[in-house]
Amino acid sequence: MDDGELELRLNEATVEQEAIGPVLEAYRGRVERMLRLRMDPRVVGRVGVSDVMQDAFLEIAKRLPSYLAERQEWLAETGATQGPGEAERVDGGNGHADPTAPPPEGQAPDSSKRGPMPFFAWVRFIATQALAQVHRTHLGTLARDAGRDLPIEGGMWAGHGASSMMLASALLQSGISPSGAAALEEQREMLADALAELSESDREILFLRHFEQLSNREVASVLGLARSGASVRHLKALKRLQHALARCGMSFDPEGGVRLSADPPGAGS
Numbered sequence: 001m002d003d004g005e006l007e008l009r010l011n012e013a014t015v016e017q018e019a020i021g022p023v024l025e026a027y028r029g030r031v032e033r034m035l036r037l038r039m040d041p042r043v044v045g046r047v048g049v050s051d052v053m054q055d056a057f058l059e060i061a062k063r064l065p066s067y068l069a070e071r072q073e074w075l076a077e078t079g080a081t082q083g084p085g086e087a088e089r090v091d092g093g094n095g096h097a098d099p100t101a102p103p104p105e106g107q108a109p110d111s112s113k114r115g116p117m118p119f120f121a122w123v124r125f126i127a128t129q130a131l132a133q134v135h136r137t138h139l140g141t142l143a144r145d146a147g148r149d150l151p152i153e154g155g156m157w158a159g160h161g162a163s164s165m166m167l168a169s170a171l172l173q174s175g176i177s178p179s180g181a182a183a184l185e186e187q188r189e190m191l192a193d194a195l196a197e198l199s200e201s202d203r204e205i206l207f208l209r210h211f212e213q214l215s216n217r218e219v220a221s222v223l224g225l226a227r228s229g230a231s232v233r234h235l236k237a238l239k240r241l242q243h244a245l246a247r248c249g250m251s252f253d254p255e256g257g258v259r260l261s262a263d264p265p266g267a268g269s
Contacts, residue, residue, distance in 0.1 A: 010119060014068050024060065027120060031056065031127045034212050037170060038131060043138040056130040060123060070116045121221040164195035167203050170211040171195075171252065194244040202237035209234055210254060 012019035035049045035056075074080070117125060168191045195203065208214045208222060220230035238254070245252055 006119065010068070010071065013064070014072050017064060017068075020064065023119065024057065024123070027123050028053070028057075030212075031124060034124060035127060035131055037207075037211055038128070038166065040135055040139065043134060046138055047134050052127070052130050052134055055133075056127040059126050059130060063126065067116055067119075067122060074116060118221040120218060124222065164192045164198070164203065167195050167198075167207055167211075168192040170207065190248050191245075191250070194248050195241075197244050198237070198240055201233070202240055205230070205234050205237050206241055 006023060009019055009023045032049060032053060035052050039047075039049060039052070116122065171191065198206075205219060205223070208219045209216070214222065216231050216234065217227055219225075219234070220227045223230060225233070238252075241252055
């Protein structure tokens, strides 16, 4: 769905909420993919992705009027023609600062100017909240039995960001051959240790770009960055990932996933 149609639907939904239906339906597959990637395997047998999806979309329907009202108020106050983050987060060549752009370093953001989240970022955020609630319910101290299958130490999927184990699992499934997968499984702990050297922000932006398959523009919206800042951060994180994997005798091709080197460390032992 292009920006023009999204804007039209959001404006129509201010008057008639049902108009947003096609937008939500278009996002359904992407939200489901995010949930499948981020759901802790310890709860998969207890709660299905479809259950989390249902909870998330019910919450979206409940909060939608407030979101649309806030967006409409922001448009009226700023004189913008598109919602926050739905246009380029740059000056635009007209000599006026973009009200959706992040504030200068060290300066607190002005929420009155930033406005509501871009719509996709908002939908995704509510879905992550629904997933976090599932994790709290089934992995909390009052539900210890759900955690017996795998140790909780290390945090695996339980946090909000991409952990080293989560990223390792995604890398292990990223387009490698069955024989390569078997070899990589043997190096799972080594891979997770290497990924643990990356910062949480590095792991998160790599996960968003390469496994949730968000565009640079969407990553910028989710992380609250300018597009140029998101792009630079992604390239630096990708470089650090390659360095970390090289020490394990691996490499990462964004188009084809993880590859083992011809003679990975420990191969002769």
